[in-house]
Amino acid sequence: MARILVAAEHSGGKLNASTAKCIACGTSVPGAEVCVAVLAADGAAVAAEAAAIQGVARVLLVRNPANEPALAAVLAPQFAKLAAGFDLVLGPSTTFGRDLMPRIAALLGAPQLSDVMVAESATRFRRPVYAGIAIVTVEAPAGRQVVATVRVASFAAAPTGGSAPIESIAVDAPVPPSTRFVSVSAARNDRPDLQTAARVVSGGRALGSADNFKLIQGLADKLGAAVGASRAAVDAGYAPNELQVGQTGKIIAPELYVAIGISGAIQHLTGIKDARTIVAINKDAEAPIFEVADYGLVGDLFTLVPEIEKLL
Amino acid sequence: MRRILVGIKRVIDFNVRVRVRPDGAGVVTDGVKMSANPFDSIALEEALRLRERGEADEVLAVSIGPGEAQQQLRDALAMGADRAILVKSDTALEPLAVAHVFLELAKRESPRLVILGKQAIDDDCSQTGQMLAALWNRPQATFASKLEIQGEAARVTREVDAGLEVIEVDLPAVITTDLRLNEPRYIKLPDIMKAKKKPLDVIEIVSLGVDATPVLKVVKYEAPPQRQKGIIVKDAGELVAALKQRGLA
Ligand SMILES: Cc1cc2nc3c(=O)[nH]c(=O)nc-3n(C[C@H](O)[C@H](O)[C@H](O)COP(=O)(O)OP(=O)(O)OC[C@H]3O[C@@H](n4cnc5c(N)ncnc54)[C@H](O)[C@@H]3O)c2cc1C
Numbered sequence: 001m002a003r004i005l006v007a008a009e010h011s012g013g014k015l016n017a018s019t020a021k022c023i024a025c026g027t028s029v030p031g032a033e034v035c036v037a038v039l040a041a042d043g044a045a046v047a048a049e050a051a052a053i054q055g056v057a058r059v060l061l062v063r064n065p066a067n068e069p070a071l072a073a074v075l076a077p078q079f080a081k082l083a084a085g086f087d088l089v090l091g092p093s094t095t096f097g098r099d100l101m102p103r104i105a106a107l108l109g110a111p112q113l114s115d116v117m118v119a120e121s122a123t124r125f126r127r128p129v130y131a132g133i134a135i136v137t138v139e140a141p142a143g144r145q146v147v148a149t150v151r152v153a154s155f156a157a158a159p160t161g162g163s164a165p166i167e168s169i170a171v172d173a174p175v176p177p178s179t180r181f182v183s184v185s186a187a188r189n190d191r192p193d194l195q196t197a198a199r200v201v202s203g204g205r206a207l208g209s210a211d212n213f214k215l216i217q218g219l220a221d222k223l224g225a226a227v228g229a230s231r232a233a234v235d236a237g238y239a240p241n242e243l244q245v246g247q248t249g250k251i252i253a254p255e256l257y258v259a260i261g262i263s264g265a266i267q268h269l270t271g272i273k274d275a276r277t278i279v280a281i282n283k284d285a286e287a288p289i290f291e292v293a294d295y296g297l298v299g300d301l302f303t304l305v306p307e308i309e310k311l312l
Numbered sequence: 313m314r315r316i317l318v319g320i321k322r323v324i325d326f327n328v329r330v331r332v333r334p335d336g337a338g339v340v341t342d343g344v345k346m347s348a349n350p351f352d353s354i355a356l357e358e359a360l361r362l363r364e365r366g367e368a369d370e371v372l373a374v375s376i377g378p379g380e381a382q383q384q385l386r387d388a389l390a391m392g393a394d395r396a397i398l399v400k401s402d403t404a405l406e407p408l409a410v411a412h413v414f415l416e417l418a419k420r421e422s423p424r425l426v427i428l429g430k431q432a433i434d435d436d437c438s439q440t441g442q443m444l445a446a447l448w449n450r451p452q453a454t455f456a457s458k459l460e461i462q463g464e465a466a467r468v469t470r471e472v473d474a475g476l477e478v479i480e481v482d483l484p485a486v487i488t489t490d491l492r493l494n495e496p497r498y499i500k501l502p503d504i505m506k507a508k509k510k511p512l513d514v515i516e517i518v519s520l521g522v523d524a525t526p527v528l529k530v531v532k533y534e535a536p537p538q539r540q541k542g543i544i545v546k547d548a549g550e551l552v553a554a555l556k557q558r559g560l561a
């Protein structure tokens with residue numbers, strides 16, 4: 001039996017949606033037993049949420065005021081202690097997991113697989129390289145402990161309906177004072193979250209200004225969609241960094257992705273490959289985005305977007 | 313000496329359309345343009361700016377890889393690094409082994425900062441900096457888009473999923489760069505000449521006592537399934553009708 005530990009991501013007393021996807025990855029491993037570790041200041045509500053996810057065998061809750069806000073240097077030594085006896089330690093490929101998991105892996109002396117798309121077993125995985133241009137199948141030696149981040153866009157969240165026991169555990173690990181949290185910009189709004197939204201409307205360099213970018217927001221609101229952006233649009237200051245879609249931004253898999261004034265650079269396309277339906281609006285009929293679009297519309301976005309909005 | 317160590321990985325240039333080899337044993341590398349990993353050029357630029365602001369005395373560029381990586385180190389010296397080390401290894405290394413190499417160099421060189429890229433654009437691992445920080449038992453500030461030195465600490469703005477996070481880390485620390493940290497300067501012709509006189513040491517990885525044997529076995533490379541090219545609709549009306557039919561609008 002493969003023993004799997006999932007590092008839970010949470011904030012503001014709520015479990016992040018990425019955790020249920022890691023659990024889904026864990027339970028996809030044949031013969032797996034999946035435990036979830038919640039490291040929090042209080043954590044009761046988060047642990048209860050985790051315990052209610054189907055397929056979870058046990059929730060380990062470690063409470064320490066130093067655990068929030070999450071800092072990899074503080075959390076990693078605790079996770080490394082908890083990981084003893086587990087074959088596979090999973091975390092999400094969100095910025096939380098990408099920051100934390102390699103630090104755990106190094107403390108364990110374990111190799112890490114990043115962005116796992118398929119876990120064929122507890123030692124055999126598939127993951128993308130070269131911005132998704134190639135998929136590699138990688139095998140770890142049997143009996144060797146492995147750490148992995150889970151490509152959240154590749155897994156549907158495990159459903160609720162479970163009732164796993166919650167165990168409070170004390171972990172004896174140092175809390176290094178050399179890393180201090182200062183602040184986080186909470187640019188939260190009432191729009192759907194980019195990483196979990198069923199529909200996403202993204203704008204690119206063609207928008208030309210932050211003011212024009214409101215056109216994207218308007219269409220997104222009409223569609224009940226989240227807003228995304230290309231790197232060029234973020235670099236130019238039309239949209240905030242957390243909206244960047246692509247190799248170095250967010251990898252997403254919505255039902256509908258609408259790319260407006262985005263050329264379709266490989267680094268952008270790698271972020272939307274798993275979208276169910278892609279729509280592209282671009283004035284250049286030769287733009288590479290049309291190679292992957294299910295529906296392409298050639299023309300000026302400044303006339304087309306208002307037209308579309310009117311028809312919705 | 314207040315030193316900054318930067319990593320320079322030799323990778324396929326980001327403009328190259330990478331292709332999987334027909335035998336599935338890797339990607340096509342013959343005659344393909346190689347460059348420094350873009351995030352590493354950003355790391356080097358940041359180190360140079362810190363030196364120019366008086367926050368460092370020496371910038372040391374390090375690459376671990378084949379002999380040809382001297383080319384990327386020469387470029388780094390031309391950009392402004394003071395010194396370079398190539399740690400020679402003819403086999404591809406896993407991030408944990410690379411982190412062990414950086415750890416050995418950190419012990420020898422006692423840097424104030426180690427600045428690496430947030431990810432190498434070939435393996436897309438995004439592991440090495442965090443692993444080094446753990447092995448070295450020092451703080452890490454990953455995905456940095458702003459870096460300020462304040463005495464013996466650094467204040468770093470990080471690009472995280474929620475937006476921008478600010479943390480403070482005591483030095484020495486490991487920083488990994490995000491794209492918006494800076495825009496690397498261009499190399500000027502006279503600097504290429506000057507760089508030829510700068511020290512570039514080549515050492516063997518075994519001399520650092522690091523075990524470079526890969527733990528993981530790469531079974532095969534495959535191209536992902538291609539998306540089907542769709543249709544071009546003639547106007548907004550046709551598009552909206554299609555979306556409505558599919559229940560997407
Ligand atoms: C290491 C690395 C990582 C990267 N990571 C990412 C990433 O994560 N995400 C990302 O997006 N990019 C990333 N990039 C950048 C990427 O290579 C492209 O530069 C970027 O995606 C281009 O953005 P764009 O399509 O908005 O701009 P452009 O390529 O300039 O395209 C603008 C498009 O708008 C069209 N257009 C112009 N005017 C109009 C109009 N009035 N109406 C309709 N169409 C119009 C043009 O025909 C053009 O196709 C990365 C690059 C590197 C090197």
Ligand SMILES: Nc1ncnc2c1ncn2[C@@H]1O[C@H](COP(=O)(O)O)[C@@H](O)[C@H]1O
Binds near residue numbers: 349
């Ligand atoms: N072989 C290498 N030589 C020099 N630096 C490296 C090497 N491998 C990784 N790095 C550094 O570690 C960063 C992250 O790499 P990775 O963890 O492989 O995604 C890179 O951007 C480099 O700064």
